[in-house]
Amino acid sequence: MMNLSDPAIAVRDLRVARGGAEVLHGLTFEVPRGQVTGLLGPSGCGKTTLMRAIVGVQIVSGGEVRVLGEPAGSAGLRRRIGYSTQSPAVYRDLTVLENLRYFAAVLGAPKDDPERVLAEVGLAGAAHQLGSTLSGGQLGRAGLAVALLGRPELLVLDEPTVGLDPVLRQELWTLFHRLAEGGTTILVSSHVMDEAARCERLIVLRQGEILTDDTPGALRAHTGTTDLEEAFLRLIEERAAA
Amino acid sequence: MSFAITLATARRIMTQLRHDRRTVALMVLVPTLVMILLYYVMDDERSFGRWAPILLCVFPFLVMFLITSIATLRERTSGTLERLMAMPLGRLDLLLGYGLAFGLAACAQVALALAVSLTWLGLDLPGPLWPLVLVALLNALLGTALGLLCSAFARTEFQAVQFMPLVMIPQILLGGILVPRGQMATVLEWISDVLPMSYAIEAMAHAVADADPGGEFWRDVVVVAGSAVLALLLGAATLRRRTS
Numbered sequence: 001m002m003n004l005s006d007p008a009i010a011v012r013d014l015r016v017a018r019g020g021a022e023v024l025h026g027l028t029f030e031v032p033r034g035q036v037t038g039l040l041g042p043s044g045c046g047k048t049t050l051m052r053a054i055v056g057v058q059i060v061s062g063g064e065v066r067v068l069g070e071p072a073g074s075a076g077l078r079r080r081i082g083y084s085t086q087s088p089a090v091y092r093d094l095t096v097l098e099n100l101r102y103f104a105a106v107l108g109a110p111k112d113d114p115e116r117v118l119a120e121v122g123l124a125g126a127a128h129q130l131g132s133t134l135s136g137g138q139l140g141r142a143g144l145a146v147a148l149l150g151r152p153e154l155l156v157l158d159e160p161t162v163g164l165d166p167v168l169r170q171e172l173w174t175l176f177h178r179l180a181e182g183g184t185t186i187l188v189s190s191h192v193m194d195e196a197a198r199c200e201r202l203i204v205l206r207q208g209e210i211l212t213d214d215t216p217g218a219l220r221a222h223t224g225t226t227d228l229e230e231a232f233l234r235l236i237e238e239r240a241a242a
Numbered sequence: 243m244s245f246a247i248t249l250a251t252a253r254r255i256m257t258q259l260r261h262d263r264r265t266v267a268l269m270v271l272v273p274t275l276v277m278i279l280l281y282y283v284m285d286d287e288r289s290f291g292r293w294a295p296i297l298l299c300v301f302p303f304l305v306m307f308l309i310t311s312i313a314t315l316r317e318r319t320s321g322t323l324e325r326l327m328a329m330p331l332g333r334l335d336l337l338l339g340y341g342l343a344f345g346l347a348a349c350a351q352v353a354l355a356l357a358v359s360l361t362w363l364g365l366d367l368p369g370p371l372w373p374l375v376l377v378a379l380l381n382a383l384l385g386t387a388l389g390l391l392c393s394a395f396a397r398t399e400f401q402a403v404q405f406m407p408l409v410m411i412p413q414i415l416l417g418g419i420l421v422p423r424g425q426m427a428t429v430l431e432w433i434s435d436v437l438p439m440s441y442a443i444e445a446m447a448h449a450v451a452d453a454d455p456g457g458e459f460w461r462d463v464v465v466v467a468g469s470a471v472l473a474l475l476l477g478a479a480t481l482r483r484r485t486s
Contacts, residue, residue, distance in 0.1 A: 018486055055328050059486045073484065078330040089321030093258045105250035106331045130261065146325070 006069060008033045008154055008185035009054055014063035016049050023049050025208045026063065031187055031201070036180050038199030039189040040232075045205040047189040048086060051156050054187065055083045068153055079107060082152035086159045088143030092131035096123060096142050099131065100149065109150035117145040120175055122168065137163045144172075155179070157188045161195065173198050193229040204232060211235055243332040251331070251339025252346075255313070259347065269309070269347055273301040273355040281363045294365050295450040296419055298355060298374065299442050302348045302382035304410060309347075310340055310389030311402045318393065323481070333478040341386050341474070348382030365450075373449035373459060380466045381442050387473035394480035413439035438469035 007030035016024040024046050031037045039047050052058035053065055056073025065072035068080055090099045100114035118124045121141040126134060134142065144160050155176075161169045173195075176186050180200075188199070196202050197216055204211040212219060212235055216228060223231040223238075259266055277297060284290040317323045326336065352375060359365040367374070388409060396402035416426070416434040423434050434440050445462035448455045 057324055057328050057484055059484045075330070078328060081328070083325070083328050085321050085324070087321055089325040091254075091258060091322060092320070093261050094254070098254070098257055102250060102254040103325075103329070106247050106326065106329050108246075108330070 006033075007031055008068060009187065010064075010066045011050075011054070012064045014050070014053060014065055015061045016046075016053060016058060017061045018049065022061070023208050024053070027208075027210055028063075029203055029210060029213050031185065031203075033185050034180055034183050035200040036176050036186045036188060036198070037201045037203060038196050039187060039203050039205065040193065040196050041191065041205035041211070043191055046208045047191075047205055048158055050205065051083075051158050051187070051189060055081060055156050079150060080153045082147035082149070082155045084143045084147040084155075084157050084160055086162070088139040090131050090139065090142045090146065095128050095130055096134070096145075097127040099142060100145060103146045104149050107150040113149050114145075117148040120148060121145045122171060137165075137168065140164070141168075141172075151184075153184060155184060155186045155188075157186065159189055159191070161190065169195075193232065196228045204235070206236065211239065243334045244330075247331055247335040248338045248342065251335055252342035255339060255343035256346070258313075259343070265309075266347070269305055270350050270354055273297065273305070273351055274358050276301070277355050277359055277363065287364060287366070290363065291365060291450070294359055294363070295374070295446040296443060298352065298359075298378050299381055299439075299446040300410075300414065301355070302352055302378050303385035303439070303442070304406070305351065306344050306348055306382045306385030307389040307392075307409065308403065308406055310344055310386045311393040311396065311405060312399055314340065314390050314393040315396055315399060315402050324485070327481065327483045333481045334474075336481065337387075337390060337474055337478055340390065341383055344386045345379065345383055348379060352378040352382070367450060369449075369453040369455065373455045374446065376463065377442060377445045377449050377466070380463065380470060384438055384442070384466060384470040384473065387470045387477055390477035391473050391480065394477070413437045416440065417443045419443060438466055441465040441469075 009031035011030070012028050014024055014027040015022060027050065039050065041047055049058060053060050054067060054072055056067070056077065067077055070077055090096075094102070096118065097114055100117065104113050115124070118127055121144050123138060123141050123145060126138055131139065131142065140160065140162060144157065147155055147157065161172055164172070176188065180186055190196070199216065201215055202219060203213045211232070214222070219228065219231050220226055223234040225231050225234065277294065280293055280297060281290050284293060356371075356374070360367070392405040392409065393402055396405060416423075416430060416437055417439045418434065423431055423440065426434060441462040445459055445466065448459040448462070452459065
């Protein structure tokens with residue numbers, strides 16, 4: 001049994017090599033429960049690889065990843081983690097609802113879950129559309145809806161707001177915070193800095209290393225600027241000078 | 243492994259097929275049309291009676307091999323396989339789901355080709371019908387299993403379709419259709435001995451010619467079924483929860 005004050009994710013000295021090159025160079029951090037934690041950094045910095053390691057689908061070369069008290073990738077975690085990938089993993093030759101019904105059956109989620117998650121991501125109007133006829137943003141939300149099935153304790157969301165208009169983005173962030181208030185832990189990646197301000201905690205990756213792991217407020221205070229983009233630039237300079 | 247998840251997977255694959263009516267139509271109609279073509283090309287009942295069972299053997303295998311290898315390759319490249327591997331789905335759930343769904347499709351295919359052959363084309367069976375149906379279905383299952391296995395070695399759909407002649411043509415050449423297996427060079431006969439299609443063709447010949455298929459028929463059936471199970475297990479081994 002794990003303690004509720006234990007972190008949702010505990011990563012120690014995680015190393016991952018892909019195609020012969022090391023892409024994550026010994027990461028150590030924790031993600032607290034019931035919060036929205038942002039994983040930020042430029043494209044290619046290792047965000048997706050790190051998320052895959054947490055979900056347990058990535059071959060790692062060293063270190064330890066514990067998720068909800070169990071080693072990442074354990075069979076017991078498969079119902080407790082919701083994962084949405086950057087390119088939406090849904091069947092293009094099924095309707096949105098058919099996709100959700102299938103994944104709900106695999107997860108053993110309640111019968112009315114597909115309708116619930118469709119409403120949550122604002123896709124109820126496209127329920128009977130084939131995946132191949134959806135726009136990029138709609139497909140992304142369909143993928144996100146799959147991750148919400150079965151009310152998982154941990155959501156790992158890889159760039160869920162890419163390509164969405166500001167209103168939809170706002171709605172999704174509201175949803176993330178509502179879920180977090182209900183006790184769900186959310187790890188969400190983004191490469192746009194203006195989304196950082198919406199997170200309760202930030203982990204910034206750069207070239208496979210952690211640049212900073214702090215709250216947005218503390219980050220602003222530490223770097224003496226209110227602009228997060230500016231704060232990141234100062235951190236990088238600071239690191240280069242050291 | 244879970245019965246409910248296997249069934250849900252089979253249902254999902256059937257739904258995908260339902261949205262693709264043209265594929266279903268081709269799958270069900272093509273073998274029958276080729277059968278009719280064969281009948282008029284042969285133009286005599288005896289030659290047709292010799293070739294018809296071979297087609298009934300080759301077609302379910304061929305079509306299921308192609309469809310399964312493309313379908314699973316898509317599953318691998320679209321990310322849905324990774325998503326499923328992160329969920330409580332057993333690898334056999336997925337494979338048996340495919341086997342079940344495409345097996346049903348193969349039933350429709352074989353049923354129509356058989357019905358037309360037995361009525362309109364006057365194919366004569368001295369014995370019961372079930373041995374023929376059994377062999378055709380086992381062949382469809384073997385095709386599904388080998389398709390799953392081969393899709394693991396293809397990165398693109400172009401590569402996947404190239405596996406079809408690679409797997410198919412040697413088995414047909416060495417299966418005793420063109421030259422009786424006993425008349426081949428020893429090495430070729432050895433190779434023929436380990437190819438499952440040789441046994442499928444032999445079983446089909448028994449199913450069509452014998453009033454009461456006996457021991458040799460059952461040995462062939464067991465070999466084909468065993469090959470399908472082996473290919474399915476090897477296919478399961480190629481599905482990885484963790485990838486690089």
